Amino acid sequence: MKLNPLLPATLLALLPVTAVAQEITPATVPTDVVFILNSVLFLVGGFLVFWMAAGFAMLEAGLVRSKNVTMQLTKNVTLFSLAAIFYYLIGYQLMYPGDNWSITGYLGAFGPAVLEAVGLTQDKADAYDYASTGSDFFFQLMFCAATASIVSGALAERIKLWPFLIFTIILTAIIYPVQASWKWGGGFLEAMGFFDFAGSTIVHSVGGWAALTGALILGPRLGKYKGGRVNPVPGSNLALATLGTFILWLGWFGFNGGSQLAMGTIGDVADISRIFANTNSAAAGGAVATLILTQLLFKKPDLTMILNGALAGLVSITAEPLTPSLGQATLIGAIGGVIVVFAVPLLDRLKIDDVVGAIPVHLFAGIWGTLIVPFTNPEASFGTQIAAILIVGAFVTITSAIVWMVLKTTLGIRVDEEAEINGLDIAELGMEAYPEFSKT
Amino acid sequence: MKLIIAAIKPFKLEEVREALTDIGVRGMMVSEIKGFGAQSGHTEIYRGAEYSVNFVPKVRLELVVSDEMADQVVDKIRDTAQTGKIGDGKIFTLDVSNAMRVRTGETGDDAL
Numbered sequence: 001m002k003l004n005p006l007l008p009a010t011l012l013a014l015l016p017v018t019a020v021a022q023e024i025t026p027a028t029v030p031t032d033v034v035f036i037l038n039s040v041l042f043l044v045g046g047f048l049v050f051w052m053a054a055g056f057a058m059l060e061a062g063l064v065r066s067k068n069v070t071m072q073l074t075k076n077v078t079l080f081s082l083a084a085i086f087y088y089l090i091g092y093q094l095m096y097p098g099d100n101w102s103i104t105g106y107l108g109a110f111g112p113a114v115l116e117a118v119g120l121t122q123d124k125a126d127a128y129d130y131a132s133t134g135s136d137f138f139f140q141l142m143f144c145a146a147t148a149s150i151v152s153g154a155l156a157e158r159i160k161l162w163p164f165l166i167f168t169i170i171l172t173a174i175i176y177p178v179q180a181s182w183k184w185g186g187g188f189l190e191a192m193g194f195f196d197f198a199g200s201t202i203v204h205s206v207g208g209w210a211a212l213t214g215a216l217i218l219g220p221r222l223g224k225y226k227g228g229r230v231n232p233v234p235g236s237n238l239a240l241a242t243l244g245t246f247i248l249w250l251g252w253f254g255f256n257g258g259s260q261l262a263m264g265t266i267g268d269v270a271d272i273s274r275i276f277a278n279t280n281s282a283a284a285g286g287a288v289a290t291l292i293l294t295q296l297l298f299k300k301p302d303l304t305m306i307l308n309g310a311l312a313g314l315v316s317i318t319a320e321p322l323t324p325s326l327g328q329a330t331l332i333g334a335i336g337g338v339i340v341v342f343a344v345p346l347l348d349r350l351k352i353d354d355v356v357g358a359i360p361v362h363l364f365a366g367i368w369g370t371l372i373v374p375f376t377n378p379e380a381s382f383g384t385q386i387a388a389i390l391i392v393g394a395f396v397t398i399t400s401a402i403v404w405m406v407l408k409t410t411l412g413i414r415v416d417e418e419a420e421i422n423g424l425d426i427a428e429l430g431m432e433a434y435p436e437f438s439k440t
Numbered sequence: 441m442k443l444i445i446a447a448i449k450p451f452k453l454e455e456v457r458e459a460l461t462d463i464g465v466r467g468m469m470v471s472e473i474k475g476f477g478a479q480s481g482h483t484e485i486y487r488g489a490e491y492s493v494n495f496v497p498k499v500r501l502e503l504v505v506s507d508e509m510a511d512q513v514v515d516k517i518r519d520t521a522q523t524g525k526i527g528d529g530k531i532f533t534l535d536v537s538n539a540m541r542v543r544t545g546e547t548g549d550d551a552l
Contacts, residue, residue, distance in 0.1 A: 232486035298485040305487060345488035357487070 030129035032122070034264030041272070042135035045258020048251045049142035053080045055247030056149035060156060061433070062241030063304065063356045067423025068157045069236060069433035075152045075161065079168045083145035086173035088113050091144055092137055095177035096185050105188040108181040113137050131261075139258055143203050146255070147176045150207025153356035155214050157233075158221050158420050161428055163407040170403050171210055179206060179392050194388040195380040198259035200319035200369035201392055208363025209396040211354065217404040218413055220353030222420050230348045233355075238303055245307040249283050252314045256321040275321040279314065282321075282333025286313020286365075289337030297341065305344065308357040309337030312365035319369040323376040332372055336365040441536040441549065442510035446501040447475065448521040448529040453499045459520040460503070463512060466552065468503040479527035498529060504536050506549045 057076035061069050089112050093100075097108035115134045116126055126133045148168045155164065180202050182189040196202050223231055235241060256279045262268045290309025294302040313333025317324070324332060343360035352359070370389055374380040407413050414420075419427030426432065448456060453470065460468065474495035481494040505513050514531055522528055541551040 230489035232489045232491045234486055298488065300485065302485070302487060341488070348487075348489055 031264075034262075035125070035128060035131060037263040038131035038261070039135040041258055041260070041263040042131055042139040045254035046135070046139040046142050048254020049139070049146060049258065050251075052142070052146055052248050052251030052255065053077075053149060055244045055249075055251055056146075056153065057244065058240045058247060059244030059307070060153040060356055062237040062239065062244060063153070063235035064156045065233065065423070066236040066434050066437065067425055067432070069425065070429050070431050071161065071424035072152070072156055073433070074429065075164060076149065078165060079148045079152055080145045082165060082168050083148050083172040084141055086169050087141045087144045087177070088137075090173040091177035092140065094174065095140065095144075095181045097181065101187075105186075105191065106182070107178065108185055108187075143199060143255070144172050144176050144180075147203050147207040147210075148172050150204065150358050150362045151211045151214060154211035154354045154358040155218055156355040157424065158414055159214075159218055160411070160413055160415055161424075163411045163413045166407060166411075167210075167214070167400075167403055171400075175210070175396060175399050175403075176203075176206055179395055182392075183388075189388050189391070192388065193379075193381065193384050195373045195377060195385065196319050196370060196388070197321055198256045198318045200315055200366040201389055204315045204318060204362040205366035205370070205389070206392065206396050208359050208361075208366055209393055210400040211358050212352070212363060213397050213400040214404055215352050215354055215359065217401065217408060220351055221355075222417060224353050225348075225351045230345075235304065241304065241307055245310055248311060249280075249314065252279050252283070252318075256318055260322070271322055277326060278321045278324055278329035279317055281326050281329040282313040282317030282336070283310045284313070285330035285333030286310050286316065286337035286340075289313075289334035290341055293338060293341045304357070305341060308340045308344070308361050311361045312336035312340045315362055315365040316369035316372070318366075320373040320377050320380075325376075328376055332369065332375075335372075336368055339364050339368055441504055441506060441539060441552070443502065443504050443534040443536045444510065444513055444517070444531065445534070446517050446521070446529060446531040447473065447477075447498045448501065448517070449523065449527065450497055450499045452521040452523075453501075456501065456517055456520045459516050460513065463516055464509070465503060465505065465513060468501050471500045471502075473498050473500045477527075477530060496527060504539055504552060506552060 053076065057073055060072045060076065064072050090110070092113035093111045094108040100109040101107065102109060115137065116132060117124060120132065122128050130136075148171055151167070151171065152164065181187045183194055183196055183202055184190070221233065224233060225231070253276050257272045257275045260268055260272045260275060263272060287306050287310040290306045290312075291301050294300070294305050313336045316332050316336030317329055321329070340357065340360045343364045344354075344357055347354055347359060354360070367389055370385050371382070373385055374382050404413065415424060415427060423432075446456075450472070457468070474497055476495055479496060481492055481496060483490050483492050485491075501517070503513065510533060514533060517531055538547055539549075539551040540547050
């Protein structure tokens with residue numbers, strides 16, 4: 001991610017062209033080639049992060065029961081589309097206000113995103129030494145949508161469609177962009193020296209905090225904790241859940257690699273290569289750690305946890321995918337996997353019902369990944385990392401709680417008992433995902 | 441005529457079918473069932489939470505044979521389906537008053 005696309009080019013040149021990509025390139029002379037390559041990086045990265053929406057949809061479709069699959073898919077496609085519209089109308093300018101902060105460092109600008117004119121020339125570019133505004137908007141939008149996708153899985157199988165979508169609008173139009181502007185828009189967290197390369201905190205923990213707040217206010221699924229014990233609710237299709245995980249894993253190369261934000265020098269290209277390799281190692285570390293740990297603890301490996309472990313590895317490396325060695329990246333990801341194996345039963349003991357493990361994966365591993373940045377990047381400090389985690393956590397929890405409570409007292413956020421038992425597909429949509437399957 | 445009902449482990453079905461056709465059994469009914477006996481279920485772990493599986497999947501065979509074949513069939517099912525481990529199943533033998541082949545109207549042993 002970057003500081004800000006709308007800063008005048010001269011100003012940008014003065015900044016250590018770090019953006020989030022920390023040190024790297026000495027300020028290069030702007031050329032068409034650099035502009036083109038940077039824009040291509042955003043477009044290809046954006047395609048990959050877009051595809052993560054498919055990953056979330058398949059993961060969630062596989063981990064809910066078959067009677068709720070159509071609803072889960074409906075939420076995934078509509079939340080993505082609403083994110084696209086509201087990030088355009090409100091979110092992008094709030095996140096990247098340039099010089100037009102409403103409150104400098106804290107609250108960005110209000111207004112829709114505007115692209116560069118058709119047939120752009122050098123002198124008309126918003127940031128000739130950076131990339132096209134269209135590529136930047138496209139790339140950033142995908143991160144915003146990913147944040148919203150995280151919430152849907154945790155609250156599956158009992159939340160009403162429309163209140164959920166209204167929450168998605170507030171999250172993508174306001175909550176996500178405001179806190180993201182504090183770092184990536186050049187706000188006060190950036191000034192504090194907070195490091196979050198591609199968003200362990202800014203994307204994943206934010207989705208995780210919103211999901212946790214929602215899960216607490218919404219309550220667990222009927223019967224999940226009946227009789228004072230944990231009653232597992234196995235998912236309907238682990239093949240889809242596995243496909244979804246692989247799609248997310250693929251998309252993550254765009255998520256982290258694209259966040260280098262520059263591809264115009266051999267240094268940048270080599271760094272992007274490091275990021276791809278480290279991202280992959282962290283996912284592998286997370287998967288293997290959960291494989292071994294579930295075998296030892298539960299006597300049999302648990303595929304659903306291994307899938308969560310791979311994703312937790314990915315979330316863990318997202319705050320700093322560039323500076324670790326391959327070994328360090330594997331270790332950082334592996335600890336993310338370990339966190340999942342202990343966090344899933346912990347949430348159950350607290351009676352917080354998270355259907356797909358979104359809170360352990362995105363919130364807990366996101367915090368871990370953000371905390372560990374100073375381990376490989378000497379420019380980061382533990383104090384600042386902790387402060388930023390707490391500030392973002394408090395902001396998202398408080399704003400989400402207000403929105404969830406308002407929705408709960410007005411529209412109501414939970415389906416009634418009969419609808420929940422019969423499944424949201426029939427109750428809310430009148431359409432089943434697998435109409436030809438017999439019910440036993 | 442005797443009706444033999446056997447609940448066996450599903451993976452033994454094909455072996456039992458072959459053994460029975462080898463000794464001249466010419467038909468059987470098969471259904472997938474769940475149940476419990478001495479084995480009385482078991483526990484599994486999903487995402488760290490233990491849960492009990494109270495009904496274990498079994499296959500139910502139903503076959504009607506002539507009186508003189510009945511003991512041989514029961515022994516054959518036992519020999520083939522036995523693993524020696526808990527959960528091998530049960531075999532019941534009942535008297536049958538009559539049988540009819542729908543196509544021809546034959547009755548008794550002729551219908552089998």
